[in-house]
Every structure is written in structure tokens, then in C-alpha cells.
Amino acid sequence: MKLEHIGIAVKSLGVSDELFAKLLGKESYKKESVEREGVVTSFYAAGESKIELLEASKEESPISKFIDKKGEGIHHLAFGVDNILQEVERLKKEGFEFISEEPKEGADNKLIVFLHPKCTNGVLVELCQEKQ
Ligand SMILES: C[C@@H](C(=O)O)C(=O)SCCNC(=O)CCNC(=O)[C@H](O)C(C)(C)COP(=O)(O)OP(=O)(O)OC[C@H]1O[C@@H](n2cnc3c(N)ncnc32)[C@H](O)[C@@H]1OP(=O)(O)O
Ligand SMILES: [Co+2]
Numbered sequence: 308m309k310l311e312h313i314g315i316a317v318k319s320l321g322v323s324d325e326l327f328a329k330l331l332g333k334e335s336y337k338k339e340s341v342e343r344e345g346v347v348t349s350f351y352a353a354g355e356s357k358i359e360l361l362e363a364s365k366e367e368s369p370i371s372k373f374i375d376k377k378g379e380g381i382h383h384l385a386f387g388v389d390n391i392l393q394e395v396e397r398l399k400k401e402g403f404e405f406i407s408e409e410p411k412e413g414a415d416n417k418l419i420v421f422l423h424p425k426c427t428n429g430v431l432v433e434l435c436q437e438k439q
Contacts, residue, residue: 308394311387311435312350312357316370317379320362324349327360335360339414346370348414359385359414383421385433391418394434398422410436 317323320338327349328334335349345368351358361382363370373382388394391410399405406421413419417435424431 308386308388308434310356310384312359312385313381314359314361314383314385314431314433315380316373316382317360317362318374320347320349320360323360323362327351327358331358337415340364341412341414343411344369344413346414350415357415383431383433385419385435388434388436391420391434391436395420403427412438 315323324335328351331351331353333351335351337350338348339350340347342364345363345365346361347364349360349362351360361370363374365371370382395405395408395410399408404423404426406423408420410418410420413433413435416438418438419433419435422432422434
């Protein structure tokens, strides 16, 4: 598995896009709304991985809930895999628990699933596979 992106929960994409553009010395290469997840995302290239800024797009968004509880900050790690269904099966056998086992459409042309943070040392983990 490769670290594909790090998701960071932010209150305002406007404010944080300016901050991260300054920090990384380059503009976001893509902004995309993923309504099913209740997020608007903004992506930055960072070597072989990416930074995904996440702003809530509705009140019931996991991002609003996270920010209310913990404040802004690192929300999840996403690992890129070649075959997401195979990885789900492999990790289930290893005893990991998924929030939902059915891959769904994420941002950036990916299929995604999430493991529950309670089975991964409190870190929310996403698996993602490039859509064919
Ligand atoms: C666009 C896409 C992409 O890249 O393509 C994305 O990334 S979308 C990224 C946004 N989408 C998602 O995050 C979808 C997956 N996330 C979820 O389904 C949810 O956020 C859960 C992780 C199941 C948490 O939801 P729930 O309603 O249970 O919230 P809750 O506040 O009661 O949290 C239950 C427990 O999980 C912990 N918890 C919640 N969010 C967490 C996070 N991001 N990292 C680590 N721990 C987290 C809480 O502190 C709490 O722990 P205690 O019990 O110890 O207090
Ligand atoms: Co993500």
C-alpha cells in the first residue's frame, strides 16, 4: 500500500487554501465536491502523496462533527491499493472492521472504503483505488 493522501479537516477552504498554497509554494490542483460524503475537497501534490483539504458541505457532514469534537486537523490517512475488493477481504480476515465494506465513489476518480478508527489505533483509514 502507498500513502495516497492525508485528509485534513478545515473550517474554511477559502482560508486554508490560501494557507496551504503559501506553505507548499503551489496552488491546489483540483477542487471537487463529493456530496455523498458531505465534503468539498481541495488537493495539493506533495511528492508521491497528496494533501486533501476537507470542508463540510452540510451540517451532518463527518467533517463538521469531527471539527466540533476535535477541532481542525488531520482527519484520515488514505492508502492507495490496486484491488480494493481484494484488500477489503484480506483485512477482514485479519480482523479489521470497516465502516462500510461496499466501495463508493470518492474524489479524484477513486473508489473508497473506510476502516473504523477504533480498530486502527484511533486513526481513520481510507483505502482508495483508481477507477478503471
Ligand atoms: C472525498 C473522500 C476522498 O478522499 O475521496 C474523503 O476522504 S471523504 C472524508 C469524509 N468522510 C468520512 O469520514 C467517512 C467515514 N467516516 C465516518 O463514517 C464517521 O466519521 C465515523 C468515523 C464512523 C465516525 O462517525 P460517528 O457518527 O460514529 O462519530 P462520533 O463523533 O460519534 O465518533 C465515534 C468515535 O470515532 C472517533 N472519530 C470520529 N472521527 C474520527 C476521525 N476522523 N479520526 C479518528 N477518530 C475519529 C470519535 O472521536 C469517537 O471516538 P470515541 O468513541 O472514543 O469518542
Ligand atoms: Co480522503
